[in-house]
Amino acid sequence: MKKTLLATSLVVLTGTTAFSETIGATFSRFDDNWLTVLRNGMVEYAGTIDGLSYQQEDATDDLAKQIDQVKNFVASGVDAIIVNIVDTSAGAAVSAAAGDTPLVYVNREPDNVNELPATQAFVASNEIESGTLSAFEICKNLRADGKAGGATGYLMNGQLSNQAAVQRSKDVHDVIGMDMCNFMTIIDEQTANWSRDEAQDLMTNWMSSGEPFDFVLANNDEMAIGAIQAMKAAGMDMADVQVGGVDASQDALLAMAVGDYDVTVFQDSVGQGTGSIDTALRLIAGEKVDKKVYIPFVLVTPANMGDFMDKN
Amino acid sequence: MEETSHGTGGLTFDKSKRSWPNEMNILLALIIIIVIFEILGQALPYMKDQSFLFDSRDRFDSIFNEARLKIIILQVAIIGIIALGVTQVIITAGIDLSSGPLVAATAMIAMSLAQTELVNGYPNPKAVFGVWAMDLPVIIPVVAGLIFGAMIGAINGTFIAYFRIPPFIATLGMFMICRGIALWWSGGNPVSFPTESFKSIGAGMMPVFWFLSLAVIFHFILKYTVYGKHTYAIGSNEEAARMSGINVKRHKVLVYMIASMLAAFAGVILSAKASTAQAGMGEFYELFAIAMAVIGGISLTGGRGSIIGTVLGAMVFGVIRSGFTFVKLDGSYQLMAMGGIIIAAVVLDQYRQRNKA
Numbered sequence: 001m002k003k004t005l006l007a008t009s010l011v012v013l014t015g016t017t018a019f020s021e022t023i024g025a026t027f028s029r030f031d032d033n034w035l036t037v038l039r040n041g042m043v044e045y046a047g048t049i050d051g052l053s054y055q056q057e058d059a060t061d062d063l064a065k066q067i068d069q070v071k072n073f074v075a076s077g078v079d080a081i082i083v084n085i086v087d088t089s090a091g092a093a094v095s096a097a098a099g100d101t102p103l104v105y106v107n108r109e110p111d112n113v114n115e116l117p118a119t120q121a122f123v124a125s126n127e128i129e130s131g132t133l134s135a136f137e138i139c140k141n142l143r144a145d146g147k148a149g150g151a152t153g154y155l156m157n158g159q160l161s162n163q164a165a166v167q168r169s170k171d172v173h174d175v176i177g178m179d180m181c182n183f184m185t186i187i188d189e190q191t192a193n194w195s196r197d198e199a200q201d202l203m204t205n206w207m208s209s210g211e212p213f214d215f216v217l218a219n220n221d222e223m224a225i226g227a228i229q230a231m232k233a234a235g236m237d238m239a240d241v242q243v244g245g246v247d248a249s250q251d252a253l254l255a256m257a258v259g260d261y262d263v264t265v266f267q268d269s270v271g272q273g274t275g276s277i278d279t280a281l282r283l284i285a286g287e288k289v290d291k292k293v294y295i296p297f298v299l300v301t302p303a304n305m306g307d308f309m310d311k312n
Numbered sequence: 313m314e315e316t317s318h319g320t321g322g323l324t325f326d327k328s329k330r331s332w333p334n335e336m337n338i339l340l341a342l343i344i345i346i347v348i349f350e351i352l353g354q355a356l357p358y359m360k361d362q363s364f365l366f367d368s369r370d371r372f373d374s375i376f377n378e379a380r381l382k383i384i385i386l387q388v389a390i391i392g393i394i395a396l397g398v399t400q401v402i403i404t405a406g407i408d409l410s411s412g413p414l415v416a417a418t419a420m421i422a423m424s425l426a427q428t429e430l431v432n433g434y435p436n437p438k439a440v441f442g443v444w445a446m447d448l449p450v451i452i453p454v455v456a457g458l459i460f461g462a463m464i465g466a467i468n469g470t471f472i473a474y475f476r477i478p479p480f481i482a483t484l485g486m487f488m489i490c491r492g493i494a495l496w497w498s499g500g501n502p503v504s505f506p507t508e509s510f511k512s513i514g515a516g517m518m519p520v521f522w523f524l525s526l527a528v529i530f531h532f533i534l535k536y537t538v539y540g541k542h543t544y545a546i547g548s549n550e551e552a553a554r555m556s557g558i559n560v561k562r563h564k565v566l567v568y569m570i571a572s573m574l575a576a577f578a579g580v581i582l583s584a585k586a587s588t589a590q591a592g593m594g595e596f597y598e599l600f601a602i603a604m605a606v607i608g609g610i611s612l613t614g615g616r617g618s619i620i621g622t623v624l625g626a627m628v629f630g631v632i633r634s635g636f637t638f639v640k641l642d643g644s645y646q647l648m649a650m651g652g653i654i655i656a657a658v659v660l661d662q663y664r665q666r667n668k669a
Contacts, residue, residue, distance in 0.1 A: 031592035036500035058495075160643065191643045197586040197593070201387040205637040208379035209362065210369045226586065233516060234379075250437040251504050251588065257432050310437075 020051040023280050024073035025082035026066050028108070030058040032194075033222065034247050034267060035084065038107060041273040042082075049277070063087045070097040080280040085110050088163045095120055102283035106276035108163065113292060121289050123275040127164055129297040130246045130265045131171025131219070137263040137299055138215050138244040139181035145214075145242070148183050153215030153242075154206055155189035156199055156223040165194075168219040168246060187211060192223045199226025200233075207234050215242040221252035221264055228260045248300045248308050256305050264300045266308050271295040334609040337660070338624040342631060349635040356639060364638055380638075382517060384630040389519035390415075390585070392626040393578040394601040395608075396523075396530050397571030399622045402605055403534075404567050405547045405614025406472065406479040411575035411601060413490035414464055415594030418457045418579030420497040423589035426453035426510035427503070438504045440497075450509040454580055461576020462569050464490065469565030487598070494591040504588040514584025522581055524623075526574065531619040543567060547614030603650070604629060607657045628653065 025042065027035055039056060046054035059066035063086045073081045080102040083094055091110025095103065095117065105113070105122040113122050142151045155172055158165030169189065176184045188206065192199040199218065203226065206213075216231075218224040224245030231241060238260045245252060248266035255261040272295050282289050300308055349364040362368050365376055372378045394411045401408045427436055429446035436446070464486060471482040497503075512518070534540035542563050545553040554560050578597075583589040606612070607628050608621030629650065636646045 029592075030495050030500045031590065032500075033502055033590070040499060040501075188637070188640045189642070190637060193595075195592070196588055196590075197390075197582060200586065201383065201633075202637065204379075204383040204386065205634050208377060208383050208634070209638065210371050210377075210379070222588075222590075225588075229587070249502075251502070254431050254434065254437070254505075257434070309434075 020053065021080070021281065021284055022053045022055075022078045023080045023082060023277065024069075024076075024078040025054070025056040025084070025106075026059050026069040026073075027056060027084040028059055028066070028086040029061050033249060034220075034269065035107070038084075038269040038273050041270050042277060045270075045274050045277055049281075052277075052281075054277075059086050061086055063090050063093075067093055067097045070094060070103075074099055074101050079284045080104065082106055082276050082280055084108060102280060104276045104280045104283065107272055116291055119283060121279050121283065121291050121293070123272055123279055123293040123295065125267050125272065125295050125297050127167045128171060130164075130267065131168030132175055133265050133297055133299045134168075134244040134246055134263050135172040135175035135217055136181070137301065138217060138242045139175060139184060141242050141262060142184065142214060143180075147214055150183050150185070151214040152185045152187050152211070153213045153217065154203075154227075155186050156202065156216065156218040156227065157189060157191040158194045158219040158223070160191050162194075165191075165219045172217050184215070187213060192218075192226065194220055194222055196222045196226035196229075199223035200230045203227040203230035204234070207231070207236075213241070215244070218243075218245045221245040221247040221249045224261060224264070225251055225255055228255060232260070248298075248311070250309070253300070253305050253309055256300075256302055259302070262301070266298040266300050266311065268295045268298070268311075270311070334661070334664070335618065335620045335624060337664070338608060338621060338628065338657075341657075342624060342628055345628065345631050345635065349631070349638060352635075352639050359639065362638075364635065380634060382520075384634045385520050385523075385627065386517060387633055388604070388626040388630040389523035390578050390582050391597050391600045391629075392523045392604065392623065393519075393526060393581065394575045394597055395604040395622050395626055396526055396619060397574035398598070398601045399605045399608070399610060399617055399619060400530070400534065400543055400567050401479070401571045402602070402610050402612060403543050403547045403614060403617050404564060405550070405612075406564070406568070407483060407602070407612070408468065408568065408571050408575075409480065409483040409598050410464065410468060410486035410490055411571070411578075412594040412597035412599070413487050413494060414461065414572060414575045415579035415582060415597055416494035416589075416591055417464075417490045417497070418460055418576040419583035419589035419593050420494050420503055420591065421460050422453040422457035422580045423503040423506060423510075423583045424453075424497070425456050426450070426506040426583075428505055428507045431505045436505045438502065440503055447507055450507065450513060453506075453510060454513070454577075457576045457580040458573050461573040461579075464576070465569035465572025466565060468572060469568030472568065473561040473564040491591075494593075497591070500591055502588050502590045506584065506587055510584050511587050512584075514581045514586075519581050519585055522577070523626075526577075527619055527623050534619060539563075539566070544615055547616075549615075600629065603654050606654055609657070609661055611661075625657075 046052050057069050066086045081098055082104045084106050085108045088108050089111050091112035103120045107124045109124055157169050175181050190202055192202045216227045224243050242262050244263040246265045248264045252264050275293055279289050353359050353362045353364050367377045398408050424440040425445055425448055427446055468483055468486055471477045472479050542558050546560055604625040605622045608625030610617030
């Protein structure tokens with residue numbers, strides 16, 4: 001197995017030096033923090049491969065635009081396309097737009113992942129893990145704090161039209177549905193559109209009711225940080241509240257370092273980025289690839305945060 | 313130039329019909345909306361008889377729920393600052409769509425000059441410039457932001473006034489350019505970790521302080537200065553304004569510059585409040601700012617509108633946002649309600665105008 005891997009990577013390496021490949025990539029949006037880390041990592045990695053020309057475009061969360069971008073890539077004769085899909089339920093349309101040109105889905109799982117043609121593949125993390133890891137850790141922390149008799153809290157959703165947001169919130173509800181964690185009650189859930197400043201205002205609105213609470217779960221780090229800023233501004237002691245999010249961004253890790261932030265989840269941008277480019281190159285070379293490559297999420301707490309400081 | 317021809321198409325001004333100013337209607341609407349939420353707090357079974365505005369849990373010294381009063385205005389203060397500028401633009405019969413992305417671009421620029429070198433003992437992981445740009449006095453990022461805003465406004469105004477590009481098109485173009493600048497500035501990466509002094513200009517109730525101070529200043533400027541009278545005159549009848557010797561082109565450039573500087577200032581305060589700058593900030597702010605002015609009784613055809621109206625329009629937004637969170641209804645309902653209120657405000661206003669004429 002190792003030998004074949006080595007052999008294939010050698011083939012890829014020699015292949016890339018001999019020819020010049022072009023890969024076109026389209027991302028759901030350029031202003032998303034985590035996707036930016038992914039994008040920049042991919043540009044960097046592509047630069048290390050001789051003869052590879054790599055270009056990326058912004059679909060601005062517009063599926064129709066993204067399909068046009070894929071068609072444009074095909075028309076301009078790229079050798080492979082990488083897609084961070086805007087709408088995961090539109091896999092069939094995007095796959096069809098690519099035709100025979102090799103295509104790799106990155107980061108978001110299209111609904112047709114099990115019916116992908118031979119020239120297409122998928123590299124990402126399994127979104128069900130992220131929300132679950134975060135919420136379950138908060139549940140354990142609350143138990144450790146002696147709150148197993150009943151704990152209340154708030155849930156901050158990302159953009160309501162976004163699949164990852166919907167999935168992560170569903171994960172939270174699933175965790176709370178488990179016997180071990182059903183002592184947790186969500187007082188209210190609202191969207192703060194992934195954004196820190198909206199989360200500040202939302203948290204302040206919630207606190208204006210004066211209802212006591214024990215935890216805040218957010219679909220991403222930015223909203224969790226916004227909630228923390230609002231709670232600190234209101235004079236709350238962050239030791240009394242469990243706050244959980246997803247991303248393990250640098251801002252989040254520094255908040256964790258001073259004890260304000262309790263739980264986040266690391267999504268491996270380097271693994272996804274290099275994995276998708278490698279897979280694209282192997283598809284160009286006409287090799288057989290794994291249709292689905294899952295890069296695992298990792299739980300991040302104050303205990304292991306040091307390992308992630310310079311990763312995202 | 314008499315103040316009397318505001319938006320009435322040159323009809324003579326009848327003082328008796330002005331006894332009930334438009335702003336009173338908005339205030340009335342605001343009170344009605346508050347009463348509705350107050351009733352819902354009592355009527356909805358899951359609300360356990362909570363009060364919207366009053367201190368039903370005995371947490372404060374006053375009879376009011378001070379925390380809620382504060383957040384109602386705090387959450388609209390930053391868009392409110394933009395609305396003060398767009399109000400002036402709309403009074404000249406123009407429009408400014410570029411303010412939301414300008415907020416993001418200015419936030420990036422200001423925050424890059426407001427960073428601190430060490431964060432909890434770690435070197436700042438988001439540093440944009442070198443050590444020379446670290447721990448600068450707070451005035452530098454603020455002034456840099458305002459200069460950038462003034463430049464954008466001058467470009468908007470010049471194309472509109474001197475090249476006769478329709479304001480909608482000129483500022484739509486600038487909308488995209490500014491979003492592009494915001495994304496390009498740090499390649500989409502957030503810029504974070506400002507100095508304590510920079511944070512302090514957006515901390516706590518500071519955004520409200522800036523919003524209300526600027527509102528008072530511009531209320532007086534629009535009402536009692538030559539700048540204000542010229543602004544209304546241009547919006548009422550641009551040709552007549554020109555005939556009466558107003559330098560219409562130069563004045564328009566000035567109005568767009570002031571509007572963009574206010575939006576840029578909003579961007580600075582927003583980044584200080586969130587202690588981060590991100591390329592996606594300020595999304596839809598331009599439309600919310602216009603909506604605040606519209607609820608405040610402004611006429612998109614120019615010549616009519618006021619700062620007091622816009623401030624009340626902003627309050628309507630704040631009350632609705634807090635009210636929906638209070639009764640635990642999610643964002644989708646808020647948008648539907650706000651949309652309905654915007655349309656209702658214009659319908660009522662037009663009905664009123666027709667009766668007045």
